[in-house]
Amino acid sequence: MGKSLIITAILLAVGLSATTGICDIRKGEKVDGKKEFEKYCAVCHPNGGNTINAQKPLTKKSLTADGVKSAKDIIVKMRNPGPGMTRFDEKSISDKEANAIAKYIMNAFK
Ligand code: HEC
Structure with missing residues (x-):
């Protein structure tokens, strides 16, 4: 159970940073x-x-x-x-x- 929680946490973190990454590209004055x-x-x-x-x-x-x-x-x-x-x-x-x-x-x- 502990393991799946950690995996969930990692996936969440990766997902979040990916989303903010995309936002930054959009904001980056094109x-x-x-x-x-x-x-x-x-x-x-x-x-x-x-x-x-x-x-x-x-x-x-x-x-x-x-x-x-x-x-x-x-x-x-x-x-x-x-x-x-x-x-x-x-x-x-x-x-x-x-x-x-x-x-x-x-x-x-x-
Ligand atoms: C108030 C009206 C007006 C606006 C706004 C305007 N223009 Fe012009 N533009 C003209 C006129 C009139 C000429 C012809 C000038 C001449 O006799 O050389 C011209 C000519 C040009 C030419 C040369 C065309 C040719 O065949 O020699 C370019 C390139 C150009 N404009 C680009 C722009 C760009 C880019 C913008 C926006 C950033 C812009 N113009 C905004 C009125 C305007």
């Missing part, structure tokens, strides 16, 4: 580029379009034509945008968030 994009950018760029300047959507073709070829270039646009676009500095969107948004844009809009 940035959702899509969510961030919807929060900051979709007002003017719904579905990768551009409601202010229709000539400048976020499609690969338009980006490439304007020299925006990598995630880094997209971050440059956020930090130093063209006319009509809100400027997003490191305080409003951290580098980590900006990177997640940029990667999302590169993959989401063809």
Whole structure:
């Protein structure tokens, strides 16, 4: 009887630490580029379009034509945008968030 109690205790302990482990991974700031994009950018760029300047959507073709070829270039646009676009500095969107948004844009809009 003593033995099974100990085993139960061990199983419980292992189970508990496993659960908290998973919680920590969830908490560990993983940035959702899509969510961030919807929060900051979709007002003017719904579905990768551009409601202010229709000539400048976020499609690969338009980006490439304007020299925006990598995630880094997209971050440059956020930090130093063209006319009509809100400027997003490191305080409003951290580098980590900006990177997640940029990667999302590169993959989401063809
Ligand atoms: C207030 C409206 C507005 C918001 C909000 C906005 N943009 Fe823009 N964006 C624009 C306009 C207008 C342009 C065109 C600027 C120009 O003429 O260069 C643009 C251009 C761009 C371009 C270059 C497109 C091209 O084809 O050259 C990128 C990349 C971009 N925005 C990314 C973003 C990202 C990322 C966010 C969110 C963090 C964002 N924008 C939020 C209005 C906005």
